Amino acid sequence: MKIFQDYKSYYDYMQPYRSAANLIQTKLEVIDDELKCFHGYSPIHQIQSRIKSLESIEEKMNRKHYPVTIESLKYLHDIAGLRVICHYINDIQYISQLLIMHEDIHLLKKVNYIDYPKESGYQSLHLVVEVRVYCQKGLLKIPVEIQLRTIAMDCWASLEHDILYKNKEPVSKDIQDELKECAKRIALTDLQMQKIYQKVYQKKHTF
Ligand code: 0O2
Numbered sequence: 001m002k003i004f005q006d007y008k009s010y011y012d013y014m015q016p017y018r019s020a021a022n023l024i025q026t027k028l029e030v031i032d033d034e035l036k037c038f039h040g041y042s043p044i045h046q047i048q049s050r051i052k053s054l055e056s057i058e059e060k061m062n063r064k065h066y067p068v069t070i071e072s073l074k075y076l077h078d079i080a081g082l083r084v085i086c087h088y089i090n091d092i093q094y095i096s097q098l099l100i101m102h103e104d105i106h107l108l109k110k111v112n113y114i115d116y117p118k119e120s121g122y123q124s125l126h127l128v129v130e131v132r133v134y135c136q137k138g139l140l141k142i143p144v145e146i147q148l149r150t151i152a153m154d155c156w157a158s159l160e161h162d163i164l165y166k167n168k169e170p171v172s173k174d175i176q177d178e179l180k181e182c183a184k185r186i187a188l189t190d191l192q193m194q195k196i197y198q199k200v201y202q203k204k205h206t207f
Contacts, residue, residue, distance in 0.1 A: 002058060002068045013070075014051050016133045017080040020142035021049045023131050024082055027105070031098050041201075043091035045151055048083040052076070077108065077128045078145035085154045088194045089114070092125050092148045099129075099146075106130040108143060114153075120164065120176070121183025122157060124149040152186045152193070 004010040025047055036042040052060075057076065058068050066072040073079065086092050092114065100107045109128040117123045125148040133140045149157065160179055164171050 003070050003073075004054065007054075010054050014079070016135050016137075016140050016142050017051055017144075019133045019135065020131045020144050021051070021080040021082055023133070024080075024099075024105075024129070024144050024146065025049055027099060027102060028082070028084060028095070031095060043086050043088070043095060044084060045087050046085045048085070050081050050083075052079045052081065077143040080142060080144040082144060082146045083154070084146060084148045086148060086150055088197055089150055089190050090194060092150070096125060096127055096146075096148055100127070104132060106141075114149075117183065117187075120160065121180040122160070122165075123153045123183065123187060124157065150190050152190050156183055156186050 004013065028044060028047055032042050032044040057073070057079065060076060061068045061072050064075070066075050084095065086095060096110075099105065106129060107127065108130055109126070111126040114123050114125055127146040127148070128143055129146065130141050130143050133142050156179075160183075164176065164179055
């Protein structure tokens with residue numbers, strides 16, 4: 001272990017990050033619940049939360065050429081991460097707008113890989129927000145990365161994650177092209193599903 005002496009030191013250091021992720025998760029659950037109550041529609045399918053593993057922290061510091069030290073943790077904005085899986089494409093912008101309206105959340109970065117997919121075909125909306133956490137050390141401002149995507153985008157990203165994104169072995173251009181083709185089909189399916197939903201529920205849900 002280069003950054004922490006043992007696993008307990010890592011786990012303890014991550015406590016404010018866990019609190020920050022919990023705070024954002026609760027806000028998202030409240031937004032979803034309110035929409036369900038007053039519009040009869042729950043846009044969030046699932047929320048996943050994770051604290052970056054020590055191995056993944058060290059790998060990212062090496063990849064970004066930061067010294068592998070405790071001081072470099074401040075350069076990583078995705079130590080606390082949430083993945084918000086929505087039903088339809090329109091839900092994504094809507095949920096993100098409702099979240100960043102909160103006065104105690106400060107938007108640091110927004111990357112729209114939905115309108116501008118990555119070269120790999122990856123689609124998601126990424127937000128980095130800063131949230132205040134009150135703990136024994138005092139007031140801390142903790143960054144949280146939130147990835148918002150549809151069920152279909154999540155299916156592609158979860159499978160491609162191991163096939164290509166995290167694969168250390170070389171992957172042929174043909175396979176990369178096939179993955180891009182799947183991403184395009186998934187994007188079209190998302191649009192079609194959105195249209196089908198609107199045709200069926202147009203009069204009921206107005207947001
Ligand atoms: P893991 O294992 O998923 O946690 P930044 O974080 O902004 O300083 P970076 O790493 O260039 O720099 O940010 P990017 O590419 O905007 O977002 C990084 C995260 O998005 C990744 O986290 C993945 O979760 C996801 N991601 C980005 N590109 C792809 C892709 O092509 N395929 C898949 N499946 N996921 C992608 P990690 O920490 O790299 O990995």
